[in-house]
Amino acid sequence: MNEEIRAREVRLVDTDGTQVGIVPLSEALRLAEERGLDLVEVAPQARPPVCKIMDYGKFRYEMSKKDREARKKQHLVAIKEVKFRPNIEEHDFQVKARNVIRFLEDGDKVKVTIMFRGREIIHPQLGERLLDRLKEEAAEVGMVERAPKLEGRNMIMILAPKSGRGVKKEEIAED
Incomplete structure (x- = not known):
């Protein structure tokens, strides 16, 4: 200059x-x-x-203002984790399923972990059944990014929000 x-x-x-x-x-x-x-x-x-x-000076001020606006509008995708046990009660399952759906609506990915203890590990089909049920509950807001897989004593599945999701409720109200 x-x-x-x-x-x-x-x-x-x-x-x-x-x-x-x-x-x-x-x-x-x-x-x-x-x-x-x-x-x-x-x-x-x-x-x-x-x-x-x-x-x-005015030019620099305008550029910094644009940068702040751009940072404010961007949404970082976080990975939230929800843990289950294979013998979970119905009400506890519903509460955690609602949390999973809320995270997906907010545009975050969800790592669903089923923790097996002791001899529960010899029944991995219980965990698969639970994850299939969760997948059905969250079908309209999320999709499976990584299929259920047994890793050590945990079974892990990752759900991602469906495309077009991640829009905050406040933004919808403004439109």
């Missing part, structure tokens, strides 16, 4: 976005100084470099 620009000639763009043309650097600096603004190099790789007359 300003005296830090090293090119002899620049392609000058005015404050309203109109092209002035290719002018010597000294003339471009003089025009910017007359208006009380800065000469900012916006495309240094071009030949000759493109420079625009603007208020640099």
